[in-house]
Amino acid sequence: MFSAKLIRQIESELLKHSGRILVEDISGETLIIKRQEAARPQFGYTLLNALAKIFRQPLLCAVPAPGGAAAQAIEIQRLRTLRQAGVPVPEVRHIADQWFAMTSAGTHSVDELIRTSPQQQLAVWQAGLAAILHVHQCGQNLSQAFARNIMWQDGKIQFIDFEDDPSKTLPVAYAQTRDWLLYLHSTAYQMNTDPVTLTRLWQQQLQQDDPEVQQLVQSCSQQLAFLRHLPRQRKPWGRDVVSLQGVGELLHVLRK
Ligand SMILES: Nc1ncnc2c1ncn2[C@@H]1O[C@H](COP(=O)(O)OP(=O)(O)O)[C@@H](O)[C@H]1O
Numbered sequence: 001m002f003s004a005k006l007i008r009q010i011e012s013e014l015l016k017h018s019g020r021i022l023v024e025d026i027s028g029e030t031l032i033i034k035r036q037e038a039a040r041p042q043f044g045y046t047l048l049n050a051l052a053k054i055f056r057q058p059l060l061c062a063v064p065a066p067g068g069a070a071a072q073a074i075e076i077q078r079l080r081t082l083r084q085a086g087v088p089v090p091e092v093r094h095i096a097d098q099w100f101a102m103t104s105a106g107t108h109s110v111d112e113l114i115r116t117s118p119q120q121q122l123a124v125w126q127a128g129l130a131a132i133l134h135v136h137q138c139g140q141n142l143s144q145a146f147a148r149n150i151m152w153q154d155g156k157i158q159f160i161d162f163e164d165d166p167s168k169t170l171p172v173a174y175a176q177t178r179d180w181l182l183y184l185h186s187t188a189y190q191m192n193t194d195p196v197t198l199t200r201l202w203q204q205q206l207q208q209d210d211p212e213v214q215q216l217v218q219s220c221s222q223q224l225a226f227l228r229h230l231p232r233q234r235k236p237w238g239r240d241v242v243s244l245q246g247v248g249e250l251l252h253v254l255r256k
C-alpha cells in the first residue's frame with residue numbers, strides 16, 4: 001500500500017503524461033504504473049481473426065478484452081494467480097481506482113531482442129519457448145503470448161499484459177495451444193535460423209507439454225500449414241502476412 005502523499009505524486013505525474021505506462025523510482029525500486037484504458041482494437045489480430053472465422057478456429061481469435069476498470073481487475077487477479085502458480089510475472093504493489101503499480105520486468109522485450117540482437121536471437125527465442133512450457137507445466141496459460149509481452153531481464157523471462165483471460169472462453173488446453181501459436185506468429189518471421197531447426201527446437205519443448213496440447217497443435221498444423229505459401233516479403237504485404245507465412249512454415253515442418 002502506498003502512502004497518501006505518494007498516491008498524490010503519482011496521480012499528478014499521470015496528469016502530465018498521456019501514455020498509459022509510467023516508470024517511477026519509488027524507495028529505490030523501479031515500479032511500473034499502468035493506467036486504465038478504454039477497450040481498443042487488439043493489435044496483431046486483424047488477419048488472425050479473419051482466419052479464425054474462415055476455419056471456425058477459436059484458437060486464433062482475439063479474446064474480448066473489456067477495457068477500463070474491468071480489464072484492470074482481470075489483470076490484477078491474473079497476475080496474482082499466475083504468480084502463486086509459479087509463473088514469472090510482475091508483483092502487484094498498489095491498486096488505485098484508475099491505475100495500479102507493479103514491479104518492473106526490465107526494459108527489453110523478447111520481440112525487441114529478436115529484432116535487434118542477432119547474436120542473442122536464437123538463445124532468447126529458445127528461452128521464450130522454455131518459459132511458455134513452464135507456464136503450461138504450472139497448469140496456466142498466458143493472455144496474449146506475443147513476443148512484445150514477454151520481457152527479458154538479466155537472462156530471465158517475465159510475462160506481462162493480462163487484461164483478458166482466454167481460459168474464460170476456451171478450455172485450458174486450447175488456451176495453451178493458442179500460446180504456442182501466438183508466440184510463433186510473432187517471432188518465426190523474424191528469425192535468421194532455418195524453419196527445420198526452429199521446428200526441432202520447438203518440438204523439444206512441445207513434447208514435454210500436455211498430450212492434449214500436442215494433439216491440438218498437430219490438428220492446427222494440418223489445418224494451417226498451407227499458410228507457408230503466403231508471400232515472404234514484408235513489402236508490400238505487411239507484417240500480418242509475413243508473420244502468418246512464418247508460422248505456416250513451422251507448422252508444415254511439424255505436420256506428421
Ligand atoms: N511490469 C512491467 N515491466 C516493464 N515494462 C512494462 C511492464 N508492464 C508494461 N510494461 C511496458 O509497457 C508496455 C505496455 O504495457 P502492456 O501491459 O503490454 O499493455 P498494452 O500492450 O495492453 O498497452 C509494454 O510493452 C512494456 O514495454
Ligand SMILES: [Mg+2]
Nearest residue numbers: 148149160161
Ligand atoms: Mg502489450
